[in-house]
Each structure stands twice: as structure tokens, then as C-alpha cells.
Amino acid sequence: xxxxxxxxxxxxxxxxxxxxxxxxxxxxxxxxxxxxxxxxxxxxxxxxxxxxxxxxxxxxxxxxxxxxxxxxxxxxxxxxxxxxxxxxxxxxxxxxxxxxxxxxxxxxxxxxxxxxxxxxxxxxxxxxxxxxxxxxxxxxxxxxxxxxxxxxxxxxxxxxxxxxxxxxxxxxxxxxxxxxxxxxxxxxxxxxxxxxxxxxxxxxxxxxxxxxxxxxxxxxxxxxxxxxxxxxxxxxxxxxxxxxxxxxxxxxxxxxxxxxxxxxxxxxxxxxxxxxxxxxxxxxxxxxxxxxxxxxxxxxxxxxxxxxxxxxxxxxxxxxxxxxxxxxxxxxxxxxxxxxxxxxxxxxxxxxxxxxxxxxxxxxxxxxxxxxxxxxxxxxxxxxxxxxxxxxxxxxxxxxxxxx
Numbered sequence: 001x002x003x004x005x006x007x008x009x010x011x012x013x014x015x016x017x018x019x020x021x022x023x024x025x026x027x028x029x030x031x032x033x034x035x036x037x038x039x040x041x042x043x044x045x046x047x048x049x050x051x052x053x054x055x056x057x058x059x060x061x062x063x064x065x066x067x068x069x070x071x072x073x074x075x076x077x078x079x080x081x082x083x084x085x086x087x088x089x090x091x092x093x094x095x096x097x098x099x100x101x102x103x104x105x106x107x108x109x110x111x112x113x114x115x116x117x118x119x120x121x122x123x124x125x126x127x128x129x130x131x132x133x134x135x136x137x138x139x140x141x142x143x144x145x146x147x148x149x150x151x152x153x154x155x156x157x158x159x160x161x162x163x164x165x166x167x168x169x170x171x172x173x174x175x176x177x178x179x180x181x182x183x184x185x186x187x188x189x190x191x192x193x194x195x196x197x198x199x200x201x202x203x204x205x206x207x208x209x210x211x212x213x214x215x216x217x218x219x220x221x222x223x224x225x226x227x228x229x230x231x232x233x234x235x236x237x238x239x240x241x242x243x244x245x246x247x248x249x250x251x252x253x254x255x256x257x258x259x260x261x262x263x264x265x266x267x268x269x270x271x272x273x274x275x276x277x278x279x280x281x282x283x284x285x286x287x288x289x290x291x292x293x294x295x296x297x298x299x300x301x302x303x304x305x306x307x308x309x310x311x312x313x314x315x316x317x318x319x320x321x322x323x324x325x326x327x328x329x330x331x332x333x334x335x336x337x338x339x340x341x342x343x344x345x346x347x348x349x350x351x352x353x354x355x356x357x358x359x360x361x362x363x364x365x366x367x368x369x370x371x372x373x374x375x376x377x378x379x380x381x382x383x384x385x386x387x388x389x390x391x392x393x394x395x396x397x398x399x400x401x402x403x404x
Contacts, residue, residue, distance in 0.1 A: 032342050034107035040075075040341070041082045042110035042328065043102045045117065046135065050090030051213040051238045054266045055317040056113050059135050060085065062321020063110060065304045066329075076329050077336040083110060090213060092116045096124075103128055108346060110328055111135050111321070115185035118147065129343045131331070131350055133324045135317070137262060137287055138185040139192070142371050146347060148331075149373055150324050150362055151287025154186060154261050157378040158193030158234055160397035161259045161285040164380060165232060166201050170257075178207040178230030178256075180221050180245060182237050187211075190236035190261050211241060222248040225256070235260040242282070243274035250277040259283045266315045267390025270383060284381040284391065288319045288362065291389030295360025297322065302388050316389050323361035330356055363396075 034041035044063065047056035063083060071080045084106055088095035095117040103124070112118050113135035122144050125132050132147050139153040152160075158179075165171050179194045181187030191208055198206050207228035209221035218237075222245055225233055233249075233256050235242055242264045249256055258281055265284050269275070289295065291302050291314055301322045305314045335341055335349040356365040356374075365374035377398050384392035 032107065032340070033104055035079070035341050038079055039082050040077065040079045040332065041084055041106045042108055043099075043106035044083050044085045044111045045088055045095050045098055045102070045109065046085070046111055046113040047090040048087035050088075051240075052090055052113065052263065054239060054268070054315050055135070055263050056087075058315040059111060059113065059317040059321040059324075061305065061309070061314070062301060062318040062323070063325050064321075065301055065308065065318070066322040066325035069304070070325070070329055076332045077341055088114070088117060090114055090117075092120050096120055099124060103130060106130070107341070107343065108328065108331075109133065111324060115141075115189075119185055122147065129347060131343070131346050133328060135320060135324075136186065137373075138189045139373075140185055140189065142373065145351065145370065148327065148350060148367065150320070150327050150365065151262070152363075152373045152375050152378055153193070154190035154236060155193035155196065156373060156376055157261060157285045157287060157397075158190045158236070158259075159197040160193075160376075160378045161234065161283070161380065162194055162197035162201070162203075164285075164395075164397055165259075166197075166203075170232070171201070171203065175231040176207070176229050177203060177232050177234065178209070178225035178228055179234040180209045180211060180218065180225065180237060180241075181235075182241075183210050183212050186261075186263075187236040190234065194234050211237060213238065216240060216244060217248075218244040219248050221245070222254065223252065226252060226254045231256055233258045235264050237261075237264050239264060239266045239269060243269045243272060243278070246277035246282055247274045249281065255281075257281045257283065259285055262286045262288060263317070265383070265391070267313050267383075268315075270385050270390055275385070278383045279385065282383055283394075284383075285397065286316065286379050286381055287375075288316055288323070289360055289379060290381055290387075290391040290393050291316065291319060292384065292387040292392055293360060297326075297359030297361035300359070301361070314389055316391060318389075319361050323358045326358040326361065327356060327365065 086098040109132040115136040115138040118134045137153050139155045141147045181191045331350045354366040363375040363377040380394045381391040
């Protein structure tokens, strides 16, 4: 079987990257798939060629960097960790097929990218009792005890952002809010957060426009929100769509500010024609700490990234990958301390973890409250040319935790 991957995946690393179904696997007991005497295999189903290729590629890089460091120090549970990687190209049917092939050969899924993919696979994840960390923060995923969000939800981060607008006086004088959102759980969850906050604050109806993953030109959506009188436009889109939205607004002389969800921005956007409007009019509310943070985790991963790929700029999802790997390491280490490394024990241990510290890659995480995100904190960021990851931290947002 041949499959083409970006350079980030093809690079030889201490973490073995294999394509299950293409390479033979050591025999494994039925009680602990993906575990043998020397190795723990974890699955990664991600987007390396579709709408979220930038985020998928750098999330994988973050995973690689963190597990390389862990493996260099002896691994976890006396074993080295191997990542089994497949590219679903942001196609749900492809992801479902890949999951079916990969699931019997891994202990857990270290990363599953895409809200539509995670939602489609949630019944199988429950049936197979396989702990899964999504590269998604959609609130509906909280309903599954086996899906481990590693940050707050899109709904919460958008609610945080609207409350910040109110608290800083930016909504005085009857200012209005609009929202452009990607069809599916990603966008719909974020829109719910905007509408929650607008209702709580008495801001009136939120004008909204939907886009599909294939949409590249957002002229119609931006024009509609301009006509609605929206002064602030919330975005839950792919990065290229973010660039289109702010560029169209500039061309229309539409003086709105934009606030994007976690995965709406990559620093390479600052190399294009959207640089000016992004710098002037774009904010991001994110579950991930910026790479420019002075905290130990982001600083360490930034240094490792620059050493590995000196000619490339890291995207913010590097932080998510590294943070997710550290969460999984914590789960596996705690499981081994309590007993056998089985899927059942992994799930039980994960649900008992509180105060999980990732060195500032992510906020402190508490997995003990079922149906709630492990944190309600998000970060408010702005584009920053020349800064690592192309973002600078403005403030942390800590809301009333009642909004999921």
C-alpha cells in the first residue's frame, strides 16, 4: 500500500509512524490491543490533505515532538510509544473505514481530528471501549465517557469572547453581533455559545451565516452580515475562510472586528494579502496557549520544533498535539500504577484524574466531572507578525462554568 504524506510525517523520528494494514503487527492479547512487551501503539486519524491540513499536520508534529521526548526518557509503563497514523483528508467515510482497520491494533486513539468524524465514530468508540482524544472541542462530545476533550468547548470559548466584549465596553451603544460558522458540530457548537451569551446579556438576535468546508469565497456571507448591521463577527471557519472573511470586509469598507474559534487561524495567513486586515481586525479565542507563551511547555515545544524543522513556522495546533500527548502519558502512567494496562483500566483511570498539568500547553485539566469540559478557561489572542506561532496573548478568560 502506498500513501503520500507531507514532509512532517515522512521525517524519521524516535516515534515510529506506521500505517496499520500496511505493516505487520506483533501478536497482542485480546485484553490489551496495541500493547506488547516493548511497545504501546496509539492511533492517529487526522487530516493531512484536506480543509484542515495545516492544523492536522502540526497537531501530528506536536504529538511526535512530545512522544520523542518521553520515549528518549524511557517511555511510559516500561515501553516505547508508537503512533499509527492515517490521513482521512477531512472525509468522514474515509475516517470510519480507517478506524475499523486500525482499532484492533491500538490501545487508544491519541488523536482523532474533525468534529464530523468524531461524531460519526462515537458509537464505535463506546462499543470498543477505546479512549479517544479528539482534535475537536465540540460540546456534544462530552456525552461520551470515552472521548477526552483536552480543553474547553467551542461553545464555551465563544461565550467567553462575547462576555469579554461586554466587560470591556465594546458593545456599548447597542452594538450587534453576527456569526459565520462552518456547517457541522464545530460551527454549530460555537454558534450556540454566541447565542447563549447574547441572550444572557440582552444583546438581541445573532445574525448568522453558514459555510461549507469547500467554500473559499465568503463575500456573500460577509455582505449579509454587513447588511444586518453586525459590529462584531464571530468566526468558526477554516483558516483560509478566515482570510477570505477579513479580506472581503476590507474590500467592502466594512469596519467590523472578527473573533475566531480555536482552529480559525494559522500564522502563514500573515504572509498573504489578509495580513493587514488580520492585524487590525482579528482576535482569536482559543483553548490552546500560544507558542509565544513564556510558560515551560510552549517554550520547550517551540525549541524542539525549531530544531527539527528550522525552515518552517509552527502553527498553534503544535501546542494541542504536545498537550494531548502529555495528557495521554499521564493517563497511561497512572493506569500502570494502579494495575494492568487494559482499555477498561485506562478509561477508569482517566475519569479519576484532576489537576492534570501539561506545563502550560493547556490549562489545568479536571476529568472527574462527567458531562463537563475539563476546563472552562480560554485564551484571548491577537495576530502578531514575528512572534512564534504568529499570536500573542492578551488575556485569559475565565467564565461562569454553567455554559458548556
